Every structure is written in structure tokens, then in C-alpha cells.
Amino acid sequence: MPRSRVEGKAWISHEIARLRPATLLDVGAGMGTYSNLLRAVTPGASWSCVEIFEPYVQRFSLHEKYDVIYREDIRAFAWPTAYDVVILGDVLEHLTLDDARLVWAAARANARFVALSIPIVEYPQGPENGNVHEAHLQEWNHDMVLKELAGVVRWQVNPKIGTYLARGAVAS
Template identity: 90%
Template sequence: MPRSRIEGKAWISHEIPRLRPATVLDVGAGMGTYSNLLRALTPGASWSCVEIFEPYVERFALHAKYDVIHRADIRDFAWPMAYDVVILGDVLEHLTLDDARGVWATARAHARFVALSIPIVEYPQGPENGNVHEAHLQEWSHDMVLSELDGVWRWQVNPKIGAYLARGVR
């Protein structure tokens, strides 16, 4: 679904402004939740997004929420620059484990910090609203996040959603 559970949002909304980002990339923007929550808390920051599903751009008025919109699959994204913060908000569960690892490594290579929000319990979901990319392909747990995704240094675990911060390698 183009929106996500509220769990973890308060923690991420507290942590990202503390990083003082000048540039933010929101991967899988959906309805623009992270821009809605954080744009006012990151004054002067340039906000970009990657959205795979073209109809969401107009349906959720993403042009009003982001300075730059990239219509792309993050697995094939041609990163135009490095970012201070890359947000992977409810993205990795929509990928196979191998693809998720690759996206994670690439995001870390192009960021000072990566923020992740992900279901950490069984959370089945199929295609929705004509969007096949909404299907969950990989189940995650907190332990799996820590063992599979390098660089994680802070987190908050909620009943269904884990929120994580990782250091990038740029």
C-alpha cells in the first residue's frame, strides 16, 4: 500500500533531523509520508524521491512534496549524486533477499546515513491498486536485519515494525 504503519515514524522523525541533512532521498515515496513528516523538520534540505509506480506521482501530488522525482526501480536506479540521508521506508520487504542486500549496499555507498523502516513479523501483502510492486516478497525479523544489513548502529523495535539507522560508506 502507498502508506505505511505509524510504528517507528516518531522515532525516525526524531532521529533524521538530528543528522542535519542537506539532501534526502526517499525511496518508495508512495503517498509522500516521510516528506509530510520530516520536510518541516529539515529546513533548507533538498528532498528527492524514487517512485516505481507512475500513477502514485499524480495521485498523491508528489511534485508538491519533493524537489526532484525519479520514476525508477531502485534496483536499476542511476544514482545522480550522494545524499546525506537515504530513507528506505517499507521498501526492502518488497524485494527478494538478494535484491534487498544489493539495494542496501548501494544506498549505503551513496549516503552518509540510511534510515530503514521494515515489518519485522510475518506481514503478508499482495499487489494492491493495480500495483504489483506492493507485494511482500521477503519476511524479515529484527535479528535478520542486524545480520543481513551492514552498518546498522541505532534502532527502535516496535511490535510489527523495526526502525533502523545505518552509517553510510561515503
Template identity: 45%
Template sequence: MADRLRAARPTLVVDVGAGEGIYAMLMRTATPGARWEAVEVWAPYADRFGLADKYDQLHLVDVREFTWPDEPFTVLLGDVVEHLPEADARALLADLKRRADHVMVSVPIVHIEQGAVGGNPHEAHLHHWTFEEMDDLMDGCDSFRGEVLGRWWWTR
């Protein structure tokens, strides 16, 4: 993924469902000069993981209510869409393919039952995606199929 980000040369990266801020910690060096913004629905993560220190801007809001930037951006949805109802996830991805320059999605591609984690009800898995289902949704773009996770990189 670092190679993809490096090649994309984004000026803005929006990390949705930032959680611990892992993508910013691991990938910022691949995007010198880019701004990194986090969208996180669970406010307790902001303090617990020091998100304000890992991102240039932190938005504590549900991604379905987030106002997307009016400038070119790359969006990272790492283990996010399985936490949305299927219809909401499909609408979000369709919207992002109209707005973003690049969309990275990773999801579990095996059935994993999961409810709230650590008091966070947003960690519940609401839809279990198959690799084929997400591949169709992402228009057969570049993808990786692991044993548990799938990853897609869509470019406008």
C-alpha cells in the same frame, strides 16, 4: 525519526518508495534548506498523491535502476525492502552503505502475506524479514523494535 534527521542536517534526502509522500509531509520541517527527492516505481502514485508538489524532484524508476546522487545524501527506505527479492534488497543496502551518509530502513518484522494492492504489483511482499536478520544486515546500528515494524538508522 525527525530528531535523527534534524541531527544529521542533510542537504539532500532521498525518499525511496515515496508512496503517498508521508515522510516528506511529516519530516521536511526537520531539515530546513534540504532538497527532498522521491524515487517511486509505481507511476500512478505520482498523480494520485501529488508527489511532484511534495518533493523537489520526482524520479519514476525502480530503485534498482536509480542513479544515486554524486553528493552527500540521506536515504529513507520506509517499507521498501520487503518488496524486493532478498538478494536485491541485500545488494541495495550494501550499495547504500557505501554511498549514503545515513540510511533509514523500516520493514515489517512479522510475516505478513501481501500481494498487489490497488492494482500495484510492487506492493507484494517478496521477503519476510526478521528483526535479527535486518539487525545483522544493518551492522547492529541504532534500531527500534516494535510489535510489527522494525526501524534502523545507519550512519557512515
């Protein structure tokens, strides 16, 4: 679904505010949840997003929430610049494990920090709203996140959603 659970949102908001990013990339923007949530704690920051499903751009007025919108698949994203923070909010569960690892590595290579929100329990979901990309392809748990996704330095585990912060390769 183009929206996400509230679990972990306060934690991510606190962590990102603490980082004081000037540039953010929201991957899988959906309805613009992270822009809505974090604009107040990132004053003056430049917001970009990657959204694979074209109808969401208009339906959720993403042009009002983001400075730059890339309408493409994150697996083929060309990374035009490095970002202070890349947000992978409810994205990796929509990919195979191999693709999730590749996207994670690319995000870390192009960011100072990567923020992740992901279901860490069985959370089946199929295509929705005519969007085949809404289907969950990989089930995750907390231990698997720590094993498969390098660089995680902080986290908060909630009943259904885990939120994580990882260091990227871009120097501060």
C-alpha cells in the same frame, strides 16, 4: 500500500532531525509520507524520491512534496549524486533477499546515513491499487535485519515495525 504504519515514525523523525541533512532521497515514496513527516525537521533541505509506480506520482501529488522525482526501479537506479540521508521506508520487504542486499549496499555507498523502516513480523501483502510492486516478497525479523544489513548503528524495535539507522560510506 502506498502508506505505512505509524510505528517508528517519531523515532525516525528524531534521528533524522538530529543529523541535520541537506539532501534526502526517499525510496518508494508512495503517498509522500516521509516528506510530509520530516519537512518540518529538515528546513531548507533538498528532497528527492524514487517511485516505481507512475500513477502514484499524480495521485499523491508528489511534485508538491519532492524537488526531484525519479520514476524508476531502485534496483536499476543510477545514483546521480550522494545524499546525506537515504530513506528506505517500507521498501526492502517488497524485494527478494538478494535484491534487498544489493539495494541496501547501494544506498550505503551513496549516503552518509540510511534510515530503514521495515515490518519485522509476518506481514503478508499482495498487489494493491493495480501495483504489483506492493506485494511483500521477503519476511524479515529484527535479528535478520542486523545479520543481513551491514552498518546499522541504532534501532528501535516496535511490535510490528523495526526502524534502523545505518552509517553510509559517504564522508560527513
